[in-house]
Amino acid sequence: MKLRHLLTGTILTVSLLAATAVTAFAAAPKGRFETVNSTTISGWAYNSSTPDDALNVRISVKDKNTGEEVFSQRMTAGEYSDKLYGSGKGNGCHAFTLSMDWSALPDGVYLVEGYVGDNDFSNPRTYTNGNPDAKQEAPAAQAQNLVPLGVVYRRHCFIAGFLKPFLL
Secondary structure: OHHHHHHHHHHHHHHHHHHHHHHHOOOOOEEEEEEEOOOEEEEEEEOOOOOOOOEEEEEEEEEOOOOOEEEEEEEEEOEEOHHHHHOOOOOOEEEEEEEOOHHHOOOEEEEEEEEEOOEEOOOOEEEEEOOOOOOOOOOHHHHHHOOOOEEOEEEEEEEOOEEEEEEO
C-alpha cells in the first residue's frame, strides 16, 4: 500500500512538473509599431503559441516631458496583412490601424507605447506634434478626455468558422 501511494505521488509530481515546464516555454506575445504619423498609428501583435488568434492591444500616448498619459486606446489586432501572412505569422490577421487626431493634443513631443498582454511593444515611437517649443495653451491634464478620429473597421478575418470583423 505504501508503494502504491509513493508511486501515485511520484506520477502526480512528474505530471505537475511537466505541465509547468510546458507553460514556462510558451511563447510570449509580441507587438510592434509599423507607422506613427500625423493621422495613423499602426502595427501588429502576434503570439506563436496561438498563431491564428487575434490579440488585444493597448496603445498609450504620453507627454514625453512629464510622462503623463494623455491618450489610451484598447483594440483588437485582427486586421489581415499580406506582409504578416507572408512572414509566417499565422493566418496574417494580427495587424491594427488607429486613426489619430494629433491636432486635439497640445503641441509637444509624445511617446507612443504599445502593450500586448503584460508585454511592451519592441519599438516605442516618438511623435512631435506641431511646434514643441510653443507655449501650451491647454494643460496636458485636460487632454486625457480626448479621443482619436475613431477606431475603424478594416478587413475581415475568417477565424474558427466565423467571419468576424475586428476593430482596428
